[in-house]
Amino acid sequence: MSSNTNTNEPSKLTGQFHSAKGTVVEAIGNTTGATSWTQSGQQEHAAGEAEVKAAQAKGYVEGTSDRIEGKYDSVVGAVTGDKTQQASGNAQHDKGVAQQEVNKNFS
Numbered sequence: 001m002s003s004n005t006n007t008n009e010p011s012k013l014t015g016q017f018h019s020a021k022g023t024v025v026e027a028i029g030n031t032t033g034a035t036s037w038t039q040s041g042q043q044e045h046a047a048g049e050a051e052v053k054a055a056q057a058k059g060y061v062e063g064t065s066d067r068i069e070g071k072y073d074s075v076v077g078a079v080t081g082d083k084t085q086q087a088s089g090n091a092q093h094d095k096g097v098a099q100q101e102v103n104k105n106f107s
Contacts, residue, residue: 010054019048059103066096 026041028034073089076082 010051010058012052012055012059015048015051015053015055018047018051019045022046022048043081051101056105060100063096063101063103066099067093068096070094070096 022041022043022045024041025044029037029041031038041078051086070089070091072094074086075089077084077089086102
């Protein structure tokens with residue numbers, strides 16, 4: 001996973017952290033009878049899960065973009081005889097396929 005320096009962008013890592021933290025806070029609230037902790041934990045868990053889904057959707061779209069751009073470069077390279085461009089396009093296409101595969105279960 002790459003690090004995410006833009007705090008406005010969804011992140012799988014921070015989403016998973018908040019999901020897990022919310023589950024722990026909810027469990028503490030359930031154990032102690034503190035309903036505010038239970039509710040807070042449920043809310044943080046839900047927000048974390050939503051962030052994970054948003055990050056997956058963003059990754060899938062980026063993978064689609066890489067696939068399209070890579071296929072274009074590959075075809076242009078093949079037509080013009082530019083083997084370097086063709087190979088670069090194939091690599092970008094394959095990267096996009098892999099990125100889509102990793103992020104495909106976002107719905």
